[in-house]
Amino acid sequence: MHGRTESPSETAPEATWPEDIFAILQRFDVRQVPYVPDAGHSQLIERVLGASSMRAVPLTTEEEGVALLAGAWAGGQRGVLLMQSSGVGNCVNMFSLTQIFRFPFLTLVTMRGEWGEFNPWQVPMGSSTAGVFELSGIKVLRASSPDEVREVVEAAAGQAYNACVPTAVLLSQRLIGAKVFTK
């Protein structure tokens, strides 16, 4: 949907940080993984689709994922929402559920609209992503380099699942790489 490279042949060698995230999700017994596809999450989504303990749930819009995770918790399961920064604005009213239900909410957001962005249409939402979360009562953590992803996601999962602190991790475009647009 939002491919960062124009063809698979241009894809960089597999990064290790998505593997770090996957291992953390497994360790925290995450069972439902709603997502709207993003190239920055593609490696993690592949791992989730191949994991028998996890249910990948493709969404039509990101707010569905917030509601799904509330239901998952009501039914006794943890989940995590994977999305791109442009999807965060789609969720705003549904974020109310994190305060109303006080359920463990964790979302991992790949950033667009920063760090060498080519597409100006990504910039407005990318610029307000952290602010939207904060105004919605959701704590924001950020990882900008591969070697800090594990520590940041672990801290986020810990406070979300152990303390019911709704938390978003922003995975910087600097980490993922700006999408290359070629003719």
Add this chain to the structure above:
Amino acid sequence: MSKATLLERRSVVASLLAERKETIVVGGLGASTYDIAAAGDHDRNLYLWGAMGGAVMIGLGIALAQPKLPVVVITGDGEMLMGIGSLATVGLQSPRNFTIVVLDNEVYGETGGQASHTAATVDLVGVARACGIADSRAIATLADVEAFAQGMQDVFCGPRFASIKIDSANLERVLSNRDGSFILNRIRGSLGFGPI
């Protein structure tokens, strides 16, 4: 169908839930939540007072987590329309234990009775079927509601979707509990899960 034959919403919901047994019930924002409360408070009722458009997805999350229990969402046409894409998501997941019931009065009753899309153009049964929910039907009689209520107990042949055209009378509100944390933890408790 003439308006005179439209069903009355409280008796529809009372009939749906009369033999609910282990069923978990999610009520959409608005009159559906009052109808469910009117049918009797229950540990496994999840009442929504907001999050419009989220009822089906909350139900889906529960249904995926509890595949052996019947999970039913009862909501209105306006709430369903706001989350219309969630029917596509449900069709893709196809949880066998999941049922969606729309009480369709063709108006936004909570806000003054403005017409909804179903009054003129939208066929929700057709939408649900096109989204991959093969067992999608319109229900027009109380006898069919009763038969459908029995079918809801099945956890092997869903998902299923029903649109029930009801009259648009504004009934006295029956106010359910609205403390979300309490409601959620009460359901979890009934399933054997404690607080964090």
